[in-house]
Amino acid sequence: MSTRHVLLGLLASGPSHGYDLKRRHDERFPQARPLAYGQVYTTLQRLVRDGLAAVEGTESEGGPERTTYRATADGEAELARWAAEVAPPAPFVANEIFAKVVVAILTGGDPAAYLRAQRAAHMARMRELTAVKTATGADLATVLSADYAVNHLDADLRWMSTTADRLTHLTAEVDRA
Structure with missing residues (x-):
């Protein structure tokens, strides 16, 4: 499962901060391995670096600072491309x-x-x-x-x-x- 694409998919519904993305991931993919907060923020930084997401704003409201991210047009196009891509069946499965x-x-x-x-x-x-x-x-x-x-x-x-x-x-x- 591609964490970057899953996070882009969660951002597709609107801007969100990392904490909320992690919570929504764990709700939407209940049988998957829960994401670590560090993995969420590292992936978000890479999405921003690659132009697939952008920082919408930062707020603190008396608590820790929270950065809100949004998917860019390039991110939405990347998500659409990934979602339409057929996953190749494994030629041999060795478990x-x-x-x-x-x-x-x-x-x-x-x-x-x-x-x-x-x-x-x-x-x-x-x-x-x-x-x-x-x-x-x-x-x-x-x-x-x-x-x-x-x-x-x-x-x-x-x-x-x-x-x-x-x-x-x-x-x-x-x-x-």
């Missing part, structure tokens, strides 16, 4: 689960036991996400994010099932090598 299964096969470990334990963890996470989706008052961003995560977990589970079915063949293949 930690895949790596652990391969290492277990190569080292004579127990990949079947690992897959069973990982499957249980995935199922538990899917139940948590389903509860989040069906909770009273769940907002659209939360539901969409949970749906996305559930579908990825489901894909992992299908891969685990296929791999578990192939373990005898895969282990024999490694033993022959």
